[in-house]
Amino acid sequence: MSHRYVEHVGEVELALEAPSQAGVFSEATAAFRELVDGTARTRPEPLTREVSLGPAGPARLLADWLDELVFLAEVDAFVPERVVAIELDGRRLRATLEGVRGMPRHLVKAATLHGLELSRDGEVWRARVVLDV
Amino acid sequence: MRVSSSMSEPVRVAEAVWEIPAGARPDMRVPARIFADEELLTAILSDRSLEQLCNVATLPGIVEAALAMPDVHQGYGFPVGAVAATETPDGVISPGGVGYDINCGVRLLALPLRADELGGRREQLVHAISRTVPAGAGRRGGLRPRAAAFERVLTRGPRVLVEELGIGTAEDVERTESEGCLPGADAAALSARALERGSGQLGTIGSGNHFVELQRVDSVLDPAAAAAYGLAEGQATVLLHSGSRGLGHQVCTDHVRTMEKAERRYGIELPDRQLACAPLSSPEGQAYLAAMAAAANFAFANRHVMTHLIREAIRRILGDAAADGTRQVYDVAHNIAKLERHDGRELCVQRKGATRAFSAGSDELPAPYRTVGQPVFIPGSMGTASFVLAGEPGAMEHSFGTVCHGAGRRLSRTAAKKQVTGVQLRRELAAQGVVVRCPTNSGLAEEAPFAYKDVERVVAVVERAGLARRVARLRPIGVVKG
Numbered sequence: 001m002s003h004r005y006v007e008h009v010g011e012v013e014l015a016l017e018a019p020s021q022a023g024v025f026s027e028a029t030a031a032f033r034e035l036v037d038g039t040a041r042t043r044p045e046p047l048t049r050e051v052s053l054g055p056a057g058p059a060r061l062l063a064d065w066l067d068e069l070v071f072l073a074e075v076d077a078f079v080p081e082r083v084v085a086i087e088l089d090g091r092r093l094r095a096t097l098e099g100v101r102g103m104p105r106h107l108v109k110a111a112t113l114h115g116l117e118l119s120r121d122g123e124v125w126r127a128r129v130v131l132d133v
Numbered sequence: 134m135r136v137s138s139s140m141s142e143p144v145r146v147a148e149a150v151w152e153i154p155a156g157a158r159p160d161m162r163v164p165a166r167i168f169a170d171e172e173l174l175t176a177i178l179s180d181r182s183l184e185q186l187c188n189v190a191t192l193p194g195i196v197e198a199a200l201a202m203p204d205v206h207q208g209y210g211f212p213v214g215a216v217a218a219t220e221t222p223d224g225v226i227s228p229g230g231v232g233y234d235i236n237c238g239v240r241l242l243a244l245p246l247r248a249d250e251l252g253g254r255r256e257q258l259v260h261a262i263s264r265t266v267p268a269g270a271g272r273r274g275g276l277r278p279r280a281a282a283f284e285r286v287l288t289r290g291p292r293v294l295v296e297e298l299g300i301g302t303a304e305d306v307e308r309t310e311s312e313g314c315l316p317g318a319d320a321a322a323l324s325a326r327a328l329e330r331g332s333g334q335l336g337t338i339g340s341g342n343h344f345v346e347l348q349r350v351d352s353v354l355d356p357a358a359a360a361a362y363g364l365a366e367g368q369a370t371v372l373l374h375s376g377s378r379g380l381g382h383q384v385c386t387d388h389v390r391t392m393e394k395a396e397r398r399y400g401i402e403l404p405d406r407q408l409a410c411a412p413l414s415s416p417e418g419q420a421y422l423a424a425m426a427a428a429a430n431f432a433f434a435n436r437h438v439m440t441h442l443i444r445e446a447i448r449r450i451l452g453d454a455a456a457d458g459t460r461q462v463y464d465v466a467h468n469i470a471k472l473e474r475h476d477g478r479e480l481c482v483q484r485k486g487a488t489r490a491f492s493a494g495s496d497e498l499p500a501p502y503r504t505v506g507q508p509v510f511i512p513g514s515m516g517t518a519s520f521v522l523a524g525e526p527g528a529m530e531h532s533f534g535t536v537c538h539g540a541g542r543r544l545s546r547t548a549a550k551k552q553v554t555g556v557q558l559r560r561e562l563a564a565q566g567v568v569v570r571c572p573t574n575s576g577l578a579e580e581a582p583f584a585y586k587d588v589e590r591v592v593a594v595v596e597r598a599g600l601a602r603r604v605a606r607l608r609p610i611g612v613v614k615g
Contacts, residue, residue, distance in 0.1 A: 005547050009180045010208050012546065037573065067386055074330055074379045105573060106340040109233040109382040113389065113406035114209030130209045132233045132382075133341055133546070 003031040008130065012108070013115075016127040021058065022086045024118060024127045025065055025095070029080050032069045035131075036079060036104035044100035047078055054092035059118040061093050062127055066111035072097075073104040107133050143167055143174065143183065149598040150531075152198070153187060160404060161190040166198040168532070168598050173203050176543055176586060180207035182214075188404045189217050194224020194412070196480065200532055202487050203594040204541030204586060208232075210407030213486035214541055218533045219413065221472065221479045225401070226418045227410035228392065228425070230483035231470050233385040235425055236432030237343075237376030238310070238466040239510045241521065242440060243362075244369040244447065245458030248349035248610060251369060254450050255347070256568050259611035261446035262345055262371075263570035266439055268338040268615045276300075276335040276438050286335070287323070290314035290430035291437035300441045302461075308499050309464040310489060313433035315471070318426035323380070324387050327424070331380025331431060336438030338375050338615035342580055344515065345373045345443065347568075347611035351518060354603040358505040358523045362462050364605050371459075372519055372607065373439055374512060375615070376468065377432035384428045388421040413481055422470070429469055436464055462521075463499075463508040465489060467538035475533050482533045490524035490536040490601045509601055511592055513540050515569070515612040516562055516582030520592045520603055527599025536601045540588035546579040553581050562612070571614035580614065 001023050006013040012035065016027045049072055053064045072078035079102035086095040109132040118127040143151035143165075151174060153165040165186040169177060177183060182205045190199040195217050205214030210229030219225055251258065267274030278286060278298065285293045290313035294300040306313050320328075338345060350368045353359040364370070377384075392409040395417045396402075401410060411417035440461060448456035470483040482489075491497055491507040498507050506523035513519045517540070528534050544552075553561075555574025558581055562569050571577040595601050 007545050007548065009206050009542050009545050010213050037575065070382075071326060071330070105576065106379075107576075110386045112209040112229075112233075113393065113409070114229075116406065132209065 001027050003027045012131045012133050014129050014131065018125050019123060021088055021125050024062065024125050025086055026083045028062060028066055028127070028129070029069065029083055029097070032066060032108065033080055035107055036073050044102050047076070047099055047101050049078060049097045049099070051095045051097060052093070056091055059116045059127070062118050062129060063111040063113060063116055065093065066129065066131065070108050070110060074106060077101050077104060079104050109133065149594045153183065155190065158187055161187055162192070163190050163195050164198045165190050165201070167201040167205070168594055168600070169203045170590065170594050173586065173590060173594060177201070177205055182207050182212040185210070185212040186215055188408060189215055191404055192217060192219060192225050192227060192408065192410060193401060194219040196220050200535070202535070202537035203591045204486070204537040204539050206541050206543070208485070210405055211485040214537060215485050216482065216487045216533055216535045218475065218480040218482045221481060222414035223412045224481060225410035226413050226421055226470060226481055227408050227483065228385045228388040228421055229407045229409065230485055231385070231425060232468040232485050233382045234376035234468055235381035235384060236429035236466045237468045238432065238436065238464060239372060239374045239512060240436045240440065240464035241462040241508070241510050242371040242443065243364055243460050243462050244371065244455060246369055246455060247367045248369040249367065255611060258446065258450045259347055259568045259570055259613060261450050262443055263613045265446040266336065266338055266345055266442045266613065268572060268613065275333045275337040277333050278335070284320040286434045287320040287427040287430055288318050291434045294434060294437055301437050305437060305440060305461045308461045309433055310466055313430065313437065313464070315426035315429045317423055318430050319423035320427055322420055322423040323427055324383060327380050327383035327387065330383050331378060334378040334380065335435050336442055337378060337435065338439070338613070339378050340576065340615045343375045343615035345371060345439070345613040346515065346609050347371055348519065348607040349610050351606045351608040353605050355523065358604040361501055361505045362508050362521065362604065363460055364462065364521065370607055371443055372510060372512060373436060373443070375435055375439060377428040378435060380431050381428035384424045388424060392417050392421070425470060429466065432466070433464065465509060473534070475529070480533065482535070484535055486538045487535045488538045489534055490522065490528045491534045492524045492526045492529050508604070509536055511537060511539060511588060513588030514582040514585040515567060515580060515609055516565060517588055519607045520588065521605040521607065522592065522595065522601035523604050525599055525601050528601060531598065532600055536595050537591055540585040540591055542584055543586045544584040549581045549584040550575065550578045552583065553578050567609050568611040569614070570612070577614060
């Protein structure tokens with residue numbers, strides 16, 4: 001599993017790889033956490049959030065997932081730490097996220113549809129998504 | 134990826150104007166036109182801006198040309214620094230043509246004193262502004278009007294804050310683009326999520342490239358216009374840059390989704406999903422215009438409350454006379470769609486990272502500016518100059534009354550952070566006499582001056598193309614980063 005930042009002069013472009021579709025969502029969460037960089041509290045309050053998305057295609061679900069993380073960071077100061085359960089059922093997603101109430105940097109505005117991809121290539125699932133920052 | 138990679142090289146059609154003909158791709162309806170000199174064009178060709186501009190040229194109903202300003206750089210859907218005008222009633226509106234930060238814009242305040250009179254109080258003032266105007270993250274610290282008043286702000290803009298809450302002045306509102314109110318705004322067109330994200334964000338800087346900058350008027354280049362704008366050499370000014378925060382971001386997210394679903398119904402085929410659009414006259418187009426106008430009014434109100442907070446910081450450090458004498462020069466949007474008349478036609482002008490720049494004589498301008506043209510503010514970076522421009526008739530003839538919005542990025546945030554750390558940059562800026570307050574070192578490094586193009590060159594192209602003229606150059610002496 002990996003994520004990296006592709007050179008993009010104006011925004012942040014993420015390239016994600018994982019052995020499963022669910023793994024791509026976990027990697028997207030890890031990348032988002034790095035970007036918002038906001039656990040600076042002495043005793044952060046643990047939080048759990050349930051997420052339910054769809055119906056949408058796989059790539060669109062990924063963009064919606066990142067938009068959900070943006071929303072939670074902004075209204076709940078929620079900094080995701082890990083995806084503890086994720087169920088991808090065709091065009092729908094249900095997941096449980098664990099994290100903390102922190103001080104997330106309000107950097108990401110939204111996940112865009114520009115060049116959005118999520119597909120399987122043999123044993124590997126690959127995704128690309130551009131975030132507006 | 135559905136973005137086409139085929140594109141022909143731009144050819145020069147005027148001194149500072151280049152064009153990719155409409156025939157370069159079968160799906161282009163109009164040419165793609167770029168305002169640039171050779172050096173800026175080379176920089177522009179190094180990313181995918183022009184491919185994205187050619188994609189914009191495919192939008193149904195687009196007229197004349199898809200335009201790129203000299204600060205253009207790669208974005209998503211539209212490049213940043215682009216203009217598209219579509220005909221009413223059946224040309225399209227694209228939320229991506231405005232962007233997520235609806236009515237992101239800049240506002241200039243002029244203090245009633247010289248920068249050198251600040252002396253040792255300069256650092257105190259920057260610190261006071263950083264403590265008074267919330268920056269950084271989420272919904273902390275902003276104004277939270279009651280629900281009914283909040284709804285009126287969305288519908289009527291900052292005038293409501295003056296009339297009902299005594300925040301700011303009527304003159305501030307008059308010296309704001311469109312007097313801070315886009316018609317047709319409807320709070321009911323906003324989703325619950327948009328309202329939730331906007332709650333508590335009035336009067337906040339946000340993050341990324343948003344800032345409040347304390348400056349000195351370094352030189353006056355057009356004395357008559359500078360006098361009309363109330364600017365003199367050596368004067369202290371404050372330039373602020375923010376937008377519609379989470380409320381606007383959510384409006385764009387919501388309506389890109391809606392429009393993507395509706396495209397097939399209108400027979401629209403696009404080379405990039407982020408260009409999702411609908412006819413202006415369609416229910417989807419009308420719903421977006423109503424929501425976008427509410428988000429734009431929210432952004433005007435956001436900068437209005439920020440202005441009030443900055444005056445309060447000035448009051449604490451410099452006293453009542455300085456605070457009460459701080460005037461708003463103007464406020465301009467650079468991510469917006471507006472219905473405007475050009476060459477006798479009503480068009481929807483979609484500006485993404487581009488600023489309206491109407492010339493002298495326009496009824497849209499406040500009376501004191503009608504003889505000199507609309508003020509336009511072009512931020513450089515926190516280590517370089519910013520410019521005050523005045524709209525010229527060439528903008529009305531060649532760019533739907535539009536100019537650039539900044540210097541334009543030339544390096545990604547990742548590349549900038551590889552070249553400098555926030556700690557180093559803070560030290561370098563201090564050595565140049567710029568006091569910096571920024572919540573994170575990483576955020577500071579991302580906005581390093583070398584990550585941007587040369588603003589002097591960008592502004593020179595705008596002037597050579599006859600779109601606007603330089604009025605004053607401003608130098609930073611203190612920066613509060615979002």
